[in-house]
Amino acid sequence: LVESLSAWQSKLLGSSRDWTPELDAIARDNHYFTNFHANGFTTSTAEISVIGAEPPLAPAGKLLIGFDDYADRAGTLPDIAHRSGREAAFFTTGDTGFLDLGAWLRHIGYDTIGSSRDAFYDGMKRWQFGAAEDKALYGRFLDWLDRRDAAKPFLATLLTVSTHPPYVDPRSNTIDPENAFKYVDGEIARFYRELKQRGFLDHGVLIVLGDHRTMTPLHEEEFAKWGDRAFSRVPLVVAGAVEMPKVIDAPFQQTDIGPSIADLVGLESCTSAFVGHFLRADPKAPEYLLHVRGDDRDRLDVYYGADGVAEFRYDGDASGFRGAP
Numbered sequence: 001l002v003e004s005l006s007a008w009q010s011k012l013l014g015s016s017r018d019w020t021p022e023l024d025a026i027a028r029d030n031h032y033f034t035n036f037h038a039n040g041f042t043t044s045t046a047e048i049s050v051i052g053a054e055p056p057l058a059p060a061g062k063l064l065i066g067f068d069d070y071a072d073r074a075g076t077l078p079d080i081a082h083r084s085g086r087e088a089a090f091f092t093t094g095d096t097g098f099l100d101l102g103a104w105l106r107h108i109g110y111d112t113i114g115s116s117r118d119a120f121y122d123g124m125k126r127w128q129f130g131a132a133e134d135k136a137l138y139g140r141f142l143d144w145l146d147r148r149d150a151a152k153p154f155l156a157t158l159l160t161v162s163t164h165p166p167y168v169d170p171r172s173n174t175i176d177p178e179n180a181f182k183y184v185d186g187e188i189a190r191f192y193r194e195l196k197q198r199g200f201l202d203h204g205v206l207i208v209l210g211d212h213r214t215m216t217p218l219h220e221e222e223f224a225k226w227g228d229r230a231f232s233r234v235p236l237v238v239a240g241a242v243e244m245p246k247v248i249d250a251p252f253q254q255t256d257i258g259p260s261i262a263d264l265v266g267l268e269s270c271t272s273a274f275v276g277h278f279l280r281a282d283p284k285a286p287e288y289l290l291h292v293r294g295d296d297r298d299r300l301d302v303y304y305g306a307d308g309v310a311e312f313r314y315d316g317d318a319s320g321f322r323g324a325p
Contacts, residue, residue, distance in 0.1 A: 003184075005210030019182055023235065032248070034249050036252050037253045037254070038213060038233075041295075042294070045065070047211075052075075053077075053257070053259060067104035076109070080155065090110045090112065092116075092158070093136055093137045093140070093160075094115065124136055127161070129164065134160045134184055135187050138187060168180060171183055188208060204240050206238070209237070212232075213231060231301075242279050244278065244283065260277045261279065264280070274286050289302070298314045
């Protein structure tokens with residue numbers, strides 16, 4: 001789960017910018033999505049969507065969501081891991097005390113939780129949220145992977161930090177968005193090669209995606225091509241031991257990840273109008289996608305059809321769709 005990784009940075013996904021050439025190359029060699037969407041606009045909304053498999057909708061009477069609003073363990077990534085006989089692990093270089101993330105991860109059942117306090121990072125330079133750079137995160141995970149019992153299967157979640165605003169390139173120690181993302185792109189590729197060298201991709205699956213679109217204004221070319229859907233477009237790349245099409249153009253969303261993994265490992269997992277499965281030879285896309293807007297906190301977008309966007313407006317008793325959904 002890569003901080004601020006966005007479709008507008010990828011030439012493969014139709015951008016004039018070429019900030020993720022390494023990830024684009026990995027995508028071409030494996031499987032990638034041209035129409036994948038984040039359900040929200042922050043890292044916490046992505047964690048709820050991906051890890052919790054729930055759309056990050058604010059409960060009634062609350063302006064902002066909290067992790068404690070998503071306390072149900074059923075269907076979460078740790079639940080899927082445990083029901084399929086796997087260990088559940090979470091790694092980040094960031095501070096898991098922020099927004100009580102660590103408490104939520106423990107509550108929903110992660111067996112291992114790595115954070116900025118891990119001894120592995122002692123003596124390393126720190127950046128946003130007290131985090132070491134992404135290279136260190138992958139090193140921490142690979143150290144864990146190499147030391148564990150190789151016979152025991154696992155499901156691990158990695159959350160990067162280096163491309164959190166203000167987009168500092170750790171190589172130059174300067175605010176430089178383009179080179180910050182090119183640094184992160186290179187470290188993803190290095191991590192991919194390390195997993196490949198270890199033989200992990202012969203039997204395991206690697207899923208790489210953005211947590212949300214960058215918190216920056218839309219580019220003119222984005223809005224001209226995608227309209228309001230541009231607010232949520234992020235890359236999704238899948239590599240490893242899975243049978244699925246090389247390119248998936250159908251629309252999917254972050255909340256489809258948990259059900260897709262459950263389906264892949266043989267657990268009962270149903271599709272619905274709001275839930276799709278994609279880690280299979282015949283992907284089943286949901287009919288509707290949800291995106292919580294960050295520029296307008298009272299607005300929820302519902303995507304449908306090829307390019308339809310319906311606006312749902314939170315307004316007390318007057319809540320409802322604006323215009324024809």
